[in-house]
Amino acid sequence: MKPGILVTGVVLSAALLAAPTTPMAAAPADEVTIHEIANVLERPEYASQLEGVTFYFGDAPHPRVARRIEADATTSQRSRRFGRSAEESCQWVMLSALIRLKNQTLANGGNAVINVRSNWDNVEWSSRTQYKCSAGFLMAGVALKGDMVSLR
Template identity: 45%
Template sequence: MKKLMLSIAVAAAAIGSTVPAQARDNKLMMPLAAAMAANDAQSRLGDTVKFYFGSQKTPAIAQRLGSDKTSQKTNSFGKSPETACNWAFLSGMLKLQQRAKELGADAVINIVSNYKNEEMSSETEFECHDGAMMSGVALKGEFVKLK
């Protein structure tokens, strides 16, 4: 009887360990305007590097300097999805700004959401994935010098 009970326990443990845990990963479309108004984003980003989202019209381009992507996460525990997503968005924008300055660019154009390398282009929204413990925003942009 002990062997049967042990066999059942081992089988149950094996079955239980093969079932994947379901973590929360809510895809949210967040407004760019609200994110740029939160966390003092406008003043933190300044105006030395200009940002153009999606297919926004840009001034004439003098030189293309490359592209890059960033994936930023923040702790979402105890935060609203909006708060967590806006923090992750600002972190991503600061990374794009830093890279632009390193390259001598004065603008980042064609900024798109790039979560898990799946592009989503919008002039008004960005994609954020909100989980129980972490929220993340991935951005991709092209660095240029404007005329």
């Protein structure tokens, strides 16, 4: 073996051993942002998909509960982010989460979900007008928690 090749091999080996052990540059962390619920509920193509169940966000007042079906029902949905704006992705995945709660509520004889709050990474956050969405380069996600009920 030629001495130049041996030296090059030793130098490259030493450089690789000294390099940080993290794989490639880390992708930026998903950003958790706050969005307006009205922007989802006011879209006609979305609103029609939620008919049959009324959602009460945060501590919004609601009619008297006739029957509590399930307290703290949860859903966590993900949707494609790639090729969409963060806002569009978050609206779409929020709709998906609400549809999931709607279908569970209807299947159990309910007509409303009260006390709906964001629950991203199992950290509850409550608002009457806003929700949290996590959006990264490829995916967006919304997690919700609420009480499925039948209202009078």
